[in-house]
Amino acid sequence: MYESLSSLLSSDLNFHDKNSTYSSHAIHAFAAKFPPQLPRAFIESLTNPGDVVLDPMSGSGTTILEAYMLNRRGVGCDIDPLAVKMARVKTTPLEVDCFQLIPEVIRNAVNILKDEVKVNQAISSLFDRKTKEFIDYWFFPETQKELMALLLAIDNYEKGPVRELLEVIFSSIIVTKSGGVSRARDLAHSRPHLDPEKKPRMLSRHSNSVY
Ligand SMILES: C[S@@+](CC[C@H](N)C(=O)[O-])C[C@H]1O[C@@H](n2cnc3c(N)ncnc32)[C@H](O)[C@@H]1O
Structure with a gap:
């Protein structure tokens, strides 16, 4: 775990040229949103499918959505009720056209x-x-x-x-x-x-x- 983390931290974590609008990530603007590739790299490297990923300041839910897409169980909370609503919407699959x-x-x-x-x-x-x-x-x-x-x-x-x-x-x-x-x-x-x-x-x- 320590080695994975230190190798991640010494890797290039600049995702500026990457698409951050896939899935439901771009449904709502949010000031302090992680690029989805950032939590994805950490989740893939530090957890296994089925694990729980906790984001106690989950903002608009980027990390929780990535956890969900990587078959982990995402748990998030945030002090901002609009952020919580966004995160819930982004991570709730709907059968609606x-x-x-x-x-x-x-x-x-x-x-x-x-x-x-x-x-x-x-x-x-x-x-x-x-x-x-x-x-x-x-x-x-x-x-x-x-x-x-x-x-x-x-x-x-x-x-x-x-x-x-x-x-x-x-x-x-x-x-x-x-x-x-x-x-x-x-x-x-x-x-x-x-x-x-x-x-x-x-x-x-x-x-x-x-x-
Ligand atoms: C950088 S954003 C989080 C980005 C998010 N982790 C993601 O995956 O995109 C920081 C969040 O921390 C929340 N926050 C700040 N203080 C908090 C507190 N005391 N309890 C819960 N959330 C808090 C803010 O409302 C904001 O949404």
């Missing part, structure tokens, strides 16, 4: 959006004054309506793994390196800065042609 599910959610959201009164009511009843000020700062009013329509569409799914997957995808369109729906610049890697030039992504710009 995302190519059907996602267009279905978007179609429902586009329909909900037609009922402006319902959407506006949801926006004004869900948030307290401070939260609403925060939302007004980061999101244009039209974006807020689209996001609320998406949330209401996601709310139609019963609590469980499919809904959690949708919630994580919802979060991923906000917390993103570039693009995204907020007025912030690079939310994935830095503190949020308002980008006055940014044109956030809009569902309505795409919904007619795609869905």
Whole structure:
């Protein structure tokens, strides 16, 4: 064990040029994510199939997902509830066709959006004054309506793994390196800065042609 560990530590652990987006690794941006090749190298070298791999600060679950793919039993925890949710979604196999599910959610959201009164009511009843000020700062009013329509569409799914997957995808369109729906610049890697030039992504710009 000691020899394997010291040979690993003296090896080249730079994985910058490697693909880190395979499997469900790239489902959501996360600031302090390991490149998957890093835990993979340690798990392969220091454990055997069936062993338990514990990551007590598991973040978005890179190590746990790698453990799972290498037939180990991954156990993780983290102080950040969004990270825990991401990790759970990334490591929960689902029999769901995302190519059907996602267009279905978007179609429902586009329909909900037609009922402006319902959407506006949801926006004004869900948030307290401070939260609403925060939302007004980061999101244009039209974006807020689209996001609320998406949330209401996601709310139609019963609590469980499919809904959690949708919630994580919802979060991923906000917390993103570039693009995204907020007025912030690079939310994935830095503190949020308002980008006055940014044109956030809009569902309505795409919904007619795609869905
Ligand atoms: C570098 S990230 C973890 C990366 C992760 N191991 C992976 O496989 O990608 C560090 C994580 O430690 C978590 N953390 C920091 N303090 C913690 C604590 N006291 N208890 C649990 N988690 C903690 C943070 O929330 C963050 O998600």
